[in-house]
Amino acid sequence: xxxxxxxxxxxIAAVLFILxxxxxxxxxxxPKNTYAINTKSTLEKLTSENYLVALNELNNPDYVLIDxxxxxxxxxxxxxxxxxxxxxxxxxxxxxKVFEELKENNKTAVLYGNNPQEPNAPFLIxxxxxxxxxxxxxxxxxxxxxxxxxxxxxxxxSETDVTAFINESIKKANTAPIVKVVVAPPxxxxxxxxxxxxxxxxxx
Amino acid sequence: MGPLIPNGVIPYEWDNIIAILIGIAFGFVLEAxxxxxxxxxxxxxxxxxxxxxxxxxxxxxxxVIGVYYMDYLGFLDVNxxxxxxxxxWGAIIGGIIMGVGFVAGGFCPGTSLCAxxxxxxxxxxxxxxxxxxxxxxxxLYPLFQPIYEGYFYGNVTLExxxxxxxxxxxxxxxxxxxxxxxxxxxxxxxxxxxxx
Amino acid sequence: MVxxxxxxxxxxxxxxxxxxxxxxxxxxxxxxxxxxxxxxxPEELLSNSISxxxxxxxDRLAHIIxxxxxxxxxxxxxxxxxxxxxxxxxxINIPLEKLFDEGSDNYLNQNQYDVVLFSNDNFxxxxxxxxCNRLGxxxxxxxxxxxxxxxxxxxxxLKPADNMPATDFELYATRKAASMFFGVVYPEQVxxxxxxIVKKVAPxxxxxxxxxxxxxxxxxx
Numbered sequence: 001x002x003x004x005x006x007x008x009x010x011x012i013a014a015v016l017f018i019l020x021x022x023x024x025x026x027x028x029x030x031p032k033n034t035y036a037i038n039t040k041s042t043l044e045k046l047t048s049e050n051y052l053v054a055l056n057e058l059n060n061p062d063y064v065l066i067d068x069x070x071x072x073x074x075x076x077x078x079x080x081x082x083x084x085x086x087x088x089x090x091x092x093x094x095x096x097k098v099f100e101e102l103k104e105n106n107k108t109a110v111l112y113g114n115n116p117q118e119p120n121a122p123f124l125i126x127x128x129x130x131x132x133x134x135x136x137x138x139x140x141x142x143x144x145x146x147x148x149x150x151x152x153x154x155x156x157x158s159e160t161d162v163t164a165f166i167n168e169s170i171k172k173a174n175t176a177p178i179v180k181v182v183v184a185p186p187x188x189x190x191x192x193x194x195x196x197x198x199x200x201x202x203x204x
Numbered sequence: 205m206g207p208l209i210p211n212g213v214i215p216y217e218w219d220n221i222i223a224i225l226i227g228i229a230f231g232f233v234l235e236a237x238x239x240x241x242x243x244x245x246x247x248x249x250x251x252x253x254x255x256x257x258x259x260x261x262x263x264x265x266x267x268v269i270g271v272y273y274m275d276y277l278g279f280l281d282v283n284x285x286x287x288x289x290x291x292x293w294g295a296i297i298g299g300i301i302m303g304v305g306f307v308a309g310g311f312c313p314g315t316s317l318c319a320x321x322x323x324x325x326x327x328x329x330x331x332x333x334x335x336x337x338x339x340x341x342x343x344l345y346p347l348f349q350p351i352y353e354g355y356f357y358g359n360v361t362l363e364x365x366x367x368x369x370x371x372x373x374x375x376x377x378x379x380x381x382x383x384x385x386x387x388x389x390x391x392x393x394x395x396x397x398x399x400x
Numbered sequence: 401m402v403x404x405x406x407x408x409x410x411x412x413x414x415x416x417x418x419x420x421x422x423x424x425x426x427x428x429x430x431x432x433x434x435x436x437x438x439x440x441x442p443e444e445l446l447s448n449s450i451s452x453x454x455x456x457x458x459d460r461l462a463h464i465i466x467x468x469x470x471x472x473x474x475x476x477x478x479x480x481x482x483x484x485x486x487x488x489x490x491x492i493n494i495p496l497e498k499l500f501d502e503g504s505d506n507y508l509n510q511n512q513y514d515v516v517l518f519s520n521d522n523f524x525x526x527x528x529x530x531x532c533n534r535l536g537x538x539x540x541x542x543x544x545x546x547x548x549x550x551x552x553x554x555x556x557x558l559k560p561a562d563n564m565p566a567t568d569f570e571l572y573a574t575r576k577a578a579s580m581f582f583g584v585v586y587p588e589q590v591x592x593x594x595x596x597i598v599k600k601v602a603p604x605x606x607x608x609x610x611x612x613x614x615x616x617x618x619x620x621x
Contacts, residue, residue: 010413010417011413014416014417014420017266017270018420018424021270021273021424024273024274024277024279025277028277028278033441033442033443034442035439035442035534039439039500039531039534039535040500042531043496043497043499043500043531044497046496046527047496047497087450088446088447088450090446091442091443091446116523117521117522117523117526120523120526120527120530121446121449121450121526121530122446122450124449124527124530124531125442125445125446125449125530128442128534129442155521155523156478156519156520156521156523156524157520157521157548158482158520158547158548159520159548159551160548160551160556161485161486162486162547162550162551162555163485163486165551165555165556165584166555166582166583166584169584169585169586170583170584170585172585172587265421265425266421269421269424269425269428272428273424273428276428276431371428371429371431372429374425374428374429375422375425375426375428375429377425378421378422378424378425379422379425381421382418382421382422385414385418
């Protein structure tokens with residue numbers, strides 16, 4: 001009889017185990033959006049592919065303009081034929097459908113905002129989700145008397161040579177070459193320890 | 205979500221307390237399945253009791269199936285789990301020594317402590333032997349160091365080294381386990397019963 | 401008799417248990433596979449990257465550098481050439497394309513320091529930030545406006561017009577002082593200070609990044 005009790009325990013444990021798995025499977029929701037490419041290949045593509053579009057290239061019939069600013073800005077003025085998809089809602093079902101359709105029709109979505117930085121995040125996220133038909137319009141929008149003015153803007157342009165400016169200021173300040181006031185900020189030596197895996201002891 | 209401690213669900217400081225709780229539960233299960241008897245343990249080598257094989261195989265199976273289901277359902281990230289590093293020859297030589305000790309003494313280190321807890325004299329002697337072994341190893345460590353730290357293969361898993369799909373591996377593993385259970389049952393019936 | 405019955409029941413139960421195990425294991429093989437996420441969910445990433453929380457103003461950064469706050473690491477994600485021509489003091493160069501190269505990980509994925517990413521404007525720095533955020537790296541910031549903003553606000557601050565509020569003048573004074581710290585010399589400053597120019601040599605600081613503690617796991621039997 002003792003043996004019988006033991007088996008009951010086993011049965012209970014087995015039933016619980018199965019129940020846990022079944023409940024897990026039933027309550028499991030598949031994530032709606034999943035990344036198609038990992039960060040490493042994203043980075044590779046980002047640095048090798050040209051994803052920027054300038055204003056004069058816009059007459060390509062495959063390009064569909066997407067305005068990622070909010071409704072208010074969009075109503076105030078937007079580029080011709082642009083669709084408004086607000087950046088924060090870019091992953092909602094309806095909006096994802098828009099991008100999917102564009103992908104199916106072999107069109108390229110061109111995102112733009114008030115400056116090139118604004119569509120950067122939505123662009124990069126959609127890019128990682130596998131929508132490779134996506135580009136970024138490098139423009140700057142501003143309003144002049146309620147009229148939208150759009151001009152090209154170059155990203156990551158070094159506007160001024162800071163070192164030259166500093167040297168210039170030093171030259172201007174002291175014509176006599178007595179001193180160099182280049183306050184060279186202290187160089188920090190940053191040493192990084194290689195990560196070591198802590199050796200663990202297993203005993204059996 | 206999981207593993208819980210590396211992802212900060214449970215603070216890092218709790219790990220010792222959790223270790224103690226798991227240890228108590230583990231000891232209880234060992235004792236409850238009769239593993240503090242050296243005769244039962246060495247039975248697996250002589251063929252009259254395969255409880256050890258069954259318990260450990262089942263534990264491994266349940267754990268591996270559970271882990272992969274949790275991974276599939278998103279409760280646990282298998283890639284974040286700790287993988288014990290492989291020091292090939294150290295593991296082989298250590299395994300042989302431990303196997304000999306297991307057959308000769310009838311305990312493995314964990315169960316010997318379990319048996320000490322219930323007051324078995326042979327287990328106390330066995331643990332004394334473990335201590336002497338540890339002492340010798342520590343004293344002669346410079347001698348053993350090249351083997352102990354050499355032949356390092358990193359934190360490899362079967363999945364890495366064989367390139368096998370883990371899901372298939374689990375499936376094959378469970379079939380092997382069940383076949384092993386059946387065979388061990390058949391062997392057990394043939395071998396003369398020993399009462400202990 | 402009873403024993404035999406029990407043995408029968410037992411055998412049956414074990415068969416069922418074995419069947420369950422095989423079924424569950426087989427289920428794993430048959431389950432539809434989907435691409436595993438690397439990093440946090442896209443929705444989470446979107447809300448993180450849209451919030452302006454990550455931005456740090458140039459004024460705040462100047463304050464941090466001047467006070468030699470040891471808890472910050474500056475990372476320049478521009479290419480080596482721009483890095484060589486000008487960079488912020490004590491910055492480390494990790495060009496964007498080398499973001500995930502070996503070694504960079506030690507700077508980016510740690511809990512010891514706050515990391516400030518910067519580039520010429522904040523376009524590349526943002527991209528680096530988003531990729532790192534997806535991987536769950538913490539304590540990352542982006543310098544708002546990058547080097548260009550740094551130049552117009554700190555290095556070469558615009559003198560406010562006479563009719564501007566007093567706060568603007570205060571801000572200008574602070575920024576001007578900061579620009580002096582970063583090497584810009586003003587004509588009126590030299591007249592006063594020229595005789596006694598001290599070469600500032602700040603003590604060398606060594607930052608060591610500790611490896612993350614991985615909980616060593618104990619295996620038992």
